[in-house]
Amino acid sequence: MFADELKRLDPDLDIRLWPHFGKADEIEFVLTWNHPLGEFNKFKKLKCIASLGAGIDHLLRDPDLPEAVPITRVIQSSMAQFMSEYVILGVLHYCRQFAMYKDDQAVKRWQPRQPILARDIGIGIMGLGQLGADAACKLVQLDFNVAGWSRTPKTIGGVESYAGDEALDDFLSRSDILICLLPLTPDTRGILNAGIFEKLPAGAYLINVARGAHLVEKDLLAALDAGHLSGACLDVFQTEPLPEDHPFWNHPKIFITPHISSITDPMAVMPQILENYRRMKSGKPLRHVVDINRGY
Amino acid sequence: MFADELKRLDPDLDIRLWPHFGKADEIEFVLTWNHPLGEFNKFKKLKCIASLGAGIDHLLRDPDLPEAVPITRVIQSSMAQFMSEYVILGVLHYCRQFAMYKDDQAVKRWQPRQPILARDIGIGIMGLGQLGADAACKLVQLDFNVAGWSRTPKTIGGVESYAGDEALDDFLSRSDILICLLPLTPDTRGILNAGIFEKLPAGAYLINVARGAHLVEKDLLAALDAGHLSGACLDVFQTEPLPEDHPFWNHPKIFITPHISSITDPMAVMPQILENYRRMKSGKPLRHVVDINRGY
Numbered sequence: 001m002f003a004d005e006l007k008r009l010d011p012d013l014d015i016r017l018w019p020h021f022g023k024a025d026e027i028e029f030v031l032t033w034n035h036p037l038g039e040f041n042k043f044k045k046l047k048c049i050a051s052l053g054a055g056i057d058h059l060l061r062d063p064d065l066p067e068a069v070p071i072t073r074v075i076q077s078s079m080a081q082f083m084s085e086y087v088i089l090g091v092l093h094y095c096r097q098f099a100m101y102k103d104d105q106a107v108k109r110w111q112p113r114q115p116i117l118a119r120d121i122g123i124g125i126m127g128l129g130q131l132g133a134d135a136a137c138k139l140v141q142l143d144f145n146v147a148g149w150s151r152t153p154k155t156i157g158g159v160e161s162y163a164g165d166e167a168l169d170d171f172l173s174r175s176d177i178l179i180c181l182l183p184l185t186p187d188t189r190g191i192l193n194a195g196i197f198e199k200l201p202a203g204a205y206l207i208n209v210a211r212g213a214h215l216v217e218k219d220l221l222a223a224l225d226a227g228h229l230s231g232a233c234l235d236v237f238q239t240e241p242l243p244e245d246h247p248f249w250n251h252p253k254i255f256i257t258p259h260i261s262s263i264t265d266p267m268a269v270m271p272q273i274l275e276n277y278r279r280m281k282s283g284k285p286l287r288h289v290v291d292i293n294r295g296y
Numbered sequence: 297m298f299a300d301e302l303k304r305l306d307p308d309l310d311i312r313l314w315p316h317f318g319k320a321d322e323i324e325f326v327l328t329w330n331h332p333l334g335e336f337n338k339f340k341k342l343k344c345i346a347s348l349g350a351g352i353d354h355l356l357r358d359p360d361l362p363e364a365v366p367i368t369r370v371i372q373s374s375m376a377q378f379m380s381e382y383v384i385l386g387v388l389h390y391c392r393q394f395a396m397y398k399d400d401q402a403v404k405r406w407q408p409r410q411p412i413l414a415r416d417i418g419i420g421i422m423g424l425g426q427l428g429a430d431a432a433c434k435l436v437q438l439d440f441n442v443a444g445w446s447r448t449p450k451t452i453g454g455v456e457s458y459a460g461d462e463a464l465d466d467f468l469s470r471s472d473i474l475i476c477l478l479p480l481t482p483d484t485r486g487i488l489n490a491g492i493f494e495k496l497p498a499g500a501y502l503i504n505v506a507r508g509a510h511l512v513e514k515d516l517l518a519a520l521d522a523g524h525l526s527g528a529c530l531d532v533f534q535t536e537p538l539p540e541d542h543p544f545w546n547h548p549k550i551f552i553t554p555h556i557s558s559i560t561d562p563m564a565v566m567p568q569i570l571e572n573y574r575r576m577k578s579g580k581p582l583r584h585v586v587d588i589n590r591g592y
Binding site: 081082084085086088089092093095096098099101102104105106108110111112113115117118138141142143240241242244249250255256257258259260263 | 377378380381382384385388389391392394395397398400401402404406407408409411413414434437438439536537538540545546551552553554555556559
């Protein structure tokens, strides 16, 4: 499918589909998503590993990832738009109690509830990359009080910036709704844990749309059951599809969606892939190169 | 409660609480919401009827409304903010299928669904007053294609304006999601009817957040059951609370909320009321006077 699209863009491309890649030493450029571990070692002349998505955690799980080969990711504006829609929906769905009204409807109960007003709460976004920054801006436009936490300080109109470990506690203490849009790296794996939850205001709400591995699932269950957190909207999980016996499924405070917060349109990023392939061939600097040490 | 707030703002005010209004001829200014019919005739020296809300349909239902007395309404920016939140939520809740995912969760079903993309649909807003204009702007910021229909043409950035009866069919034909934010007037009562629905694209979705009397409820049921409309999000109804035996309650394509789309904060509008009272006393022009013939 991707090969067809690339061929359409450039009929002269020499494309090999794994595992039928021919002579390994002829492979200079790999386009990949969730590859089988250890395969890259075969390609001694590799010059670029191109991730088909925005994240590269699927690459970093390979202990044999060749260190000297640059890794690129793709950037897609529609991905941010789509993610921001989900984030706004998750926030308003909670503030305006649509899940409760759906339950009310099932039992024909007419019961207006006190809504959560934008002016009364703070929203905290962990991660202010392309996705986090877009969501932050759009929530500001809706008059929410938005803060962001990132590795380095960011300047985004109307968004309070908190940076680094030393600012984390202050950031958490004003986040009535905590939204995780961090990249998954060794530093951020399991970051949504009991230590974080206890620093959130009582009654805080969690929205995780990044990766399932950001969340320590048992810590969330404990914080919900203790009543410290009021609920969670989760789109990503340690294991997907979420196993049938998982306690999240029928937890009354958890709203589940099946990893649909963002979509990439892989066909739409093929020109980016081709552009980097041509840059590689002509010795120009690659675009969207990932810093392996940061993980994004 | 309102009397206390007005007294706090101006301790010299002479406030009478119905039905203990003393001598009827001493009443010059009435503050009211859903008044008992026919009462206004008692007040021969009335100079202003102030509605406690943005709508005045509760006044117009009185056949004995004194014609010569100006009617004012209140304008509250937080009302538009709150309504726009609901409208955005209603749109995204439909496009991103949160109601279906909630049903899926109840039966532990992991089933990603094809979302409705903003770029693929048109949103049509009937009514571009304070509320409609605000919702239109915010939906444009989220990259939806938004058109508005109103009595007279409006210029709102990014919003296609359709005006008058002659433009209605064109407006409807491009509205995959139809949102009613019209004032309730003799012209708009029952406007959401079979004749309108059949001009919408197949699969269109209705959001009514204006008044229950805008909608011909049996026509909606027929359009849903015929499969021409795909669903509806309704916050207002002919009879509220919605009667227990009403077919909307357990209709699988209807999402119900109990008239919570917007709230007025009556205490916050007391300064507007006082301002108009003082204008009346000093003979200055009143603010937010309603044109009875338009009905808003």
